Amino acid sequence: xxxxxxxLLGQDGITNGAIYALLSLALVLVFAVTRVIFIPxxxxxxxxxxxxxxxxxxxxxxxxxxxxxxxxxxxxxxxxAVLGRSRQRRRIFSILGWNLVYPVVLAILIHLAKPGExxxxxxxxxxxxxxxxxxxxxxxxxxxxxxEASVLVLLIVAVGVHFALVGLGLLFFGAEGSxxxxxxxxxxxxxxxxxxxxxxxxxxxxxxxIVVLAFFFERTIYGKALRATAMNRTGARLMGxxxxxxxKLSFLLASLIGAFSGVLIAPITTVYYDTGFLIGLKxxxxxxxxxxxxxxxxxxxxxxxxxxxxxSSFWASAFKEVIVFTLIIPVxxxxxxxxxxxxxxx
Amino acid sequence: MSPxxxxxxxxxxxxxAPQLVSEFHVTLLNYIGLYSIVAIGLVLLTGVGGLMxxxxxxFVGLGGYATAYLTTxxxxxxxxxxxxxxxxxxxxxxxxxxxxxALLLGLLTLRLSGxxxxxxxxAWSISLYFLFGNLEFLGGHTGIxxxxxxxxxxxxxKDARNFYYLIWVVVLLAAWLTINLLDSREGRAIRAxxxxxxxAEAMGVDTARSKVVIFLIAALxxxxxxxxxxxxxxxxxxxxxxxNMSIEYLFMAVLGGAAHVWGAVLGAGVIxxxxxxxxxxxxxxxxxxxxxxxxxxxxxxxxxxxxxxxxLWPILCRLVxxxxxxxxxxxxxxxxxxSLPEAGEVxxxxxxxxxxxxxxxxNNNMNLNVKAGEIMALIGPNGAGKSTMFNCVSGVDRAxxxxxxxxxxxxxxLDSREIAKLGMSRTFQHVRLLPTMTVLENAAIxxxxxxxxxxxxxxxxxxxxxxxxxxxxxxxxVERVGLKSSMFEAAGSxxxxxxxxxxxxxxxxxDPCLLLLDEPAAGLRYMEKQALAELLRxxxxxxxxxxxxxxxMDFVMGLxxxxxxxxxxxxxxxxxxxxxxxxxxxxxxxxxxxx
Numbered sequence: 001x002x003x004x005x006x007x008l009l010g011q012d013g014i015t016n017g018a019i020y021a022l023l024s025l026a027l028v029l030v031f032a033v034t035r036v037i038f039i040p041x042x043x044x045x046x047x048x049x050x051x052x053x054x055x056x057x058x059x060x061x062x063x064x065x066x067x068x069x070x071x072x073x074x075x076x077x078x079x080x081a082v083l084g085r086s087r088q089r090r091r092i093f094s095i096l097g098w099n100l101v102y103p104v105v106l107a108i109l110i111h112l113a114k115p116g117e118x119x120x121x122x123x124x125x126x127x128x129x130x131x132x133x134x135x136x137x138x139x140x141x142x143x144x145x146x147x148e149a150s151v152l153v154l155l156i157v158a159v160g161v162h163f164a165l166v167g168l169g170l171l172f173f174g175a176e177g178s179x180x181x182x183x184x185x186x187x188x189x190x191x192x193x194x195x196x197x198x199x200x201x202x203x204x205x206x207x208x209x210i211v212v213l214a215f216f217f218e219r220t221i222y223g224k225a226l227r228a229t230a231m232n233r234t235g236a237r238l239m240g241x242x243x244x245x246x247x248k249l250s251f252l253l254a255s256l257i258g259a260f261s262g263v264l265i266a267p268i269t270t271v272y273y274d275t276g277f278l279i280g281l282k283x284x285x286x287x288x289x290x291x292x293x294x295x296x297x298x299x300x301x302x303x304x305x306x307x308x309x310x311x312s313s314f315w316a317s318a319f320k321e322v323i324v325f326t327l328i329i330p331v332x333x334x335x336x337x338x339x340x341x342x343x344x345x346x
Numbered sequence: 347m348s349p350x351x352x353x354x355x356x357x358x359x360x361x362x363a364p365q366l367v368s369e370f371h372v373t374l375l376n377y378i379g380l381y382s383i384v385a386i387g388l389v390l391l392t393g394v395g396g397l398m399x400x401x402x403x404x405f406v407g408l409g410g411y412a413t414a415y416l417t418t419x420x421x422x423x424x425x426x427x428x429x430x431x432x433x434x435x436x437x438x439x440x441x442x443x444x445x446x447x448a449l450l451l452g453l454l455t456l457r458l459s460g461x462x463x464x465x466x467x468x469a470w471s472i473s474l475y476f477l478f479g480n481l482e483f484l485g486g487h488t489g490i491x492x493x494x495x496x497x498x499x500x501x502x503x504k505d506a507r508n509f510y511y512l513i514w515v516v517v518l519l520a521a522w523l524t525i526n527l528l529d530s531r532e533g534r535a536i537r538a539x540x541x542x543x544x545x546a547e548a549m550g551v552d553t554a555r556s557k558v559v560i561f562l563i564a565a566l567x568x569x570x571x572x573x574x575x576x577x578x579x580x581x582x583x584x585x586x587x588x589x590n591m592s593i594e595y596l597f598m599a600v601l602g603g604a605a606h607v608w609g610a611v612l613g614a615g616v617i618x619x620x621x622x623x624x625x626x627x628x629x630x631x632x633x634x635x636x637x638x639x640x641x642x643x644x645x646x647x648x649x650x651x652x653x654x655x656x657x658l659w660p661i662l663c664r665l666v667x668x669x670x671x672x673x674x675x676x677x678x679x680x681x682x683x684x685s686l687p688e689a690g691e692v693x694x695x696x697x698x699x700x701x702x703x704x705x706x707x708x709n710n711n712m713n714l715n716v717k718a719g720e721i722m723a724l725i726g727p728n729g730a731g732k733s734t735m736f737n738c739v740s741g742v743d744r745a746x747x748x749x750x751x752x753x754x755x756x757x758x759x760l761d762s763r764e765i766a767k768l769g770m771s772r773t774f775q776h777v778r779l780l781p782t783m784t785v786l787e788n789a790a791i792x793x794x795x796x797x798x799x800x801x802x803x804x805x806x807x808x809x810x811x812x813x814x815x816x817x818x819x820x821x822x823x824v825e826r827v828g829l830k831s832s833m834f835e836a837a838g839s840x841x842x843x844x845x846x847x848x849x850x851x852x853x854x855x856x857d858p859c860l861l862l863l864d865e866p867a868a869g870l871r872y873m874e875k876q877a878l879a880e881l882l883r884x885x886x887x888x889x890x891x892x893x894x895x896x897x898x899m900d901f902v903m904g905l906x907x908x909x910x911x912x913x914x915x916x917x918x919x920x921x922x923x924x925x926x927x928x929x930x931x932x933x934x935x936x937x938x939x940x941x
Contacts, residue, residue, distance in 0.1 A: 164644030318480040325469040
């Protein structure tokens with residue numbers, strides 16, 4: 001290996017690592033706020049990428065039908081809860097608006113606008129508008145009725161959601177993979193190193209998103225509400241923070257991060273209906289490095305995963321996944337040596 | 347039909363099934379059997395123990411690949427070449443390999459909080475899948491073919507009907523071993539893992555060991571299933587050992603009823619048949635080919651957990667008329683007792699104990715001692731730090747500063763389990779019983795340290811003599827505290843006061859020389875308090891030391907030999923009950939001062 005190759009691999013690793021870092025942040029967030037180990041995170045990556053690819057191929061993505069279906073289901077569940085309670089009549093409009101009207105408006109828009117001919121930025125926005133609402137809807141349908149259940153039960157539900165979404169992904173997008181064109185052409189030359197435009201896009205967008213998230217958590221009332229819920233659910237509720245709102249919001253952020261990551265990597269790698277799962281799990285490895293609680297450590301861990309993956313694909317490409325997932329063994333050793341036995345069960 | 351004859355009917359129909367159904371259905375039943383073995387392991391691990399593994403299919407794979415490689419390899423090292431080709435060597439190798447991996451993973455993840463085991467096993471599962479697929483000597487993604495057929499008693503098992511009997515014998519064996527294990531001293535320790543770790547540790551149970559044990563058993567069941575699979579199929583490739591299959595195993599256990607051994611068989615049956623059926627119909631319905639049954643399984647799992655979290659088995663059980671089974675306490679010899687220390691010997695001594703939670707000082711410079719043959723009461727207003735003090739001396743929590751001596755030995759750094767071994771036993775202010783277990787079984791957890799037979803004898807029920815002695819002892823203590831009439835009721839169905847009394851029976855089962863009681867009289871009626879006081883006097887008379895936290899002043903003052911009063915984490919008075927009652931500082935603490 002010479003310096004040239006090392007730089008190339010490092011660039012690859014950092015690019016993928018940036019994506020894993022985004023995902024690991026979302027995983028830490030969702031776990032802290034809702035105690036859900038968010039296994040289906042990767043499906044949002046795949047849905048984001050494949051929805052964009054469908055637009056570019058001039059097709060109507062199947063995720064649209066999923067959005068309409070999930071919207072109807074949420075509306076039914078929510079209306080059943082609200083009807084009969086006169087004080088909450090006002091909520092009916094917002095329920096109908098978000099769950100029935102919004103998907104239909106989006107469907108009409110997609111039908112009229114012919115997304116295949118729109119500029120890329122508009123396609124990306126449409127894809128996100130389509131996929132992101134699926135996050136809070138998933139929370140409403142699968143997790144909210146079990147919000148007080150144990151981590152174990154929530155984890156099995158998360159696996160159930162993962163299974164259902166992967167199956168639906170296969171149904172909507174077929175078994176063939178897709179790749180989208182890069183956001184822009186060209187490259188940047190720094191001495192002997194050539195950096196592709198998409199790499200810059202990935203790094204730039206990831207950094208921007210991380211800064212925006214930091215601002216959101218530090219400076220906005222909703223961000224603070226989420227942090228409060230993560231620290232102490234009961235305490236937060238006593239202060240008037242709705243845990244349902246916090247749950248939906250954290251799922252919204254997670255699906256946004258997931259779908260956006262999908263859009264970012266679609267030009268770099270071919271995305272299949274089940275690709276997201278492995279990508280999401282690598283985010284998990286990063287999150288575990290951060291002991292599922294520290295955002296900076298999780299992001300660093302994810303970068304490490306990206307680099308390890310890139311370099312092991314050079315030395316032993318067949319064993320790339322084995323090496324990456326074995327990384328958590330030393331991390332677990334370290335955690336188990338430094339963590340004191342858990343005193344109190346839930 | 348009475349529930350008692352259901353098992354024989356089930357076994358008989360298993361016996362006859364291959365003669366009555368088609369070859370295709372025999373094959374289906376074979377698969378249900380193979381999956382049941384794995385799912386039974388998951389019942390023990392997840393349903394009973396509350397731990398979760400996504401690595402079961404990988405353990406099945408280890409079992410399958412170990413035998414596949416050893417029975418087909420042409421160039422084995424010399425020292426095993428003479429045994430080469432034997433499926434039994436393959437089984438042995440698989441078992442050893444599985445045990446080693448499960449031990450390593452278990453030791454790494456089980457000390458951490460609950461969600462690291464599933465995450466660790468996901469990673470292990472994926473690693474192993476790619477390893478199987480990429481190692482040349484294991485045939486890569488094409489796998490290994492030409493695995494020899496098993497032969498037992500000189501009879502080669504080449505057809506599905508022969509194999510059927512072998513598989514189902516193993517299923518019934520696995521179920522029998524698991525049911526036996528759960529109905530034993532070790533089994534009670536395992537059942538305490540879900541919701542009772544603090545209590546179990548205080549009763550001397552090594553819960554970390556129990557966790558590793560069930561993880562190991564579940565992994566070994568998987569390995570055996572894999573071994574059978576390899577010799578049934580005579581071919582292995584990585585696909586059936588993927589993470590998705592691990593998830594399906596988990597679904598089987600959850601759907602069937604994760605806490606019931608027979609639920610595993612039911613779940614394996616339902617999922618297998620449903621999968622077969624969905625794989626036929628869904629592609630036709632949807633006009634495309636693929637594993638669309640995943641969608642149905644995923645949604646089904648969410649639905650089950652939201653609407654029927656205990657799975658199908660309990661629902662099925664409700665359809666069968668339940669007749670109360672007459673149960674009796676086994677008759678057995680009395681367990682040997684430790685000799686109690688001389689009356690007046692100092693049992694417990696706390697010196698300058700400080701406990702801080704962050705900036706909050708819950709105990710500050712606390713000193714107290716308890717002698718054999720006396721009742722010492724620790725009283726004080728709410729929030730004075732009495733329960734914290736209790737936790738510090740019993741090892742449930744660790745004092746920040748200061749020293750605790752028990753029978754002259756420093757125990758400040760010891761875990762509650764170690765302290766329990768020295769002869770200290772306690773109850774909890776917030777009752778810590780296992781609500782679904784019977785009163786007798788709950789009490790018997792207290793006798794954990796008075797038995798010694800391990801997991802293997804328990805699985806084979808070779809420890810019945812010891813088990814009977816433990817149960818008889820538990821029954822004696824239950825009777826002693828006055829709960830004889832509720833012996834076989836679920837502990838959760840008792841009134842709160844009775845639950846506190848049961849906690850005392852459990853503590854007494856440990857044969858302690860020092861008893862720590864945290865508000866034992868709360869929630870008791872007058873007559874029950876009288877009976878409790880009588881019992882405590884009797885224990886004192888036998889030479890036991892008793893440390894008591896209590897709010898009921900009449901109860902305390904009539905009973906205690908000495909009293910320590912705490913306020914704001916500090917001792918404000920100590921002495922005889924009469925003296926303490928007249929102490930101005932105490933009166934001020936309880937009634938407020940007059941300025």
